[in-house]
Amino acid sequence: MKTVMIAAAALLAFTPPLSAQADDAAFLRSLSGEWKGGGSVKTRTNRAPINVSCSFSSVGKATSLSLNGKCRGFVVISRRIGADLKIAKGRYRGTYVGAGTGPAGLSGKRAGNALQLDIRWAKSVNGDRSARLTVEKVGANGMRLVTTDRDPASGKTVVTSEIDLKRN
Template sequence: MFLAVPGVSHAAGEGDFLKGLQGAYSGQGTVRLRTNSSTIKVNCTFNATSSATTLSLNGRCRGLVLVSRSVGADLKVSGTRYSGTYTGARSGPAALSGTRRGNALRLAIRWAKPLNGDRDATLLVNRVGQRGLTLTITDRDPASGKTVVTSNIALQRK
C-alpha cells in the first residue's frame, strides 16, 4: 500500500522499492527467440544493485548446451517515471521507459532494430514476496497480431 505523506516525495517510495530488489538471484524460465518459435528452457543468475534513483540488473541465462546470453537492464527513476537501457537482445541495446504500479515495473521496450515485425515490446519486472522476482517480456506476433510471452524468468534471491 502506498500512502501519501506531506513532505515525502515519490522518489522516496521508489527508492525503497528499488532497494528492496537488491541482491543475487537465480532461477529458471523459458525464452522464445521469435514469437513463432518453440520455447527454450533456461537457467539464469542475476545480480541487482540499486540506489534511491537507479536499478541495475545484470545476468546470464543458459539453455541447452549452446545457448548462453548476457542480459541486463539499467534504469533511472525521475519522479515516478523510469527510463533506461535493456541489453541482451539480438538487435542491440533497447530503450526502456515506464512506471511502477505496486510491486511491478511495466516498461515499454523500443528495440534498436525490428524484432518480430516491429520495434515494440513490453518488459514486466515483478517483485514477488520478499525474495522473488519475475522478468517477463511480451511481444506482438506479426502473423496473428496476438501478444506472445517471449521470455518468462522466475528468480529467487539467494
C-alpha cells in the same frame, strides 16, 4: 494572486508526493541482491520456447536499478542480459541488453510491486521495434521478468520470455 494560486496548484498536481519517491527508493533497494532461477525464452513469437537457467546480480539505489546476468539454454546457448534504469519525476528510463539486436531503450512506470516498461528495440524484432518488459517483485525474495511482444501473424500479445528468480 489568482494566477499564483493556479500555478501553485498545477505544480503540486504534477509533482509526485514525497511518499511516492520514498516508496520508489525502498522498492528499488528491495530488488538488490544475487538471484538465480529459470524459465523459458522464445527467440521469436512463432518459435518454440527454450528452457533457460539464469543468474543475476542487481543493485538498487534510491533513484536507479541495475540488473546484470546471464541465461543459459541447452548446453551451448548463453546470453548476457541486463537492464540499467533511472527514475526521475515518477518515470523510469534506461537501457536493456540481451536481445541480440543491440541496446534497447526502456521507459515506463511502477505499478505496485512491478515496473511496467516499454521496450524500443534497436532493430525490428517480430515485425516491429516495440515490446514490453515487466520486472515484478514476488514476495520478499522473488523476482519475475516477463517480456511480451505482438505476434505479427495473429496480432495477439505473446509471452516471449518468463524468468522466475529467487534471491540467494
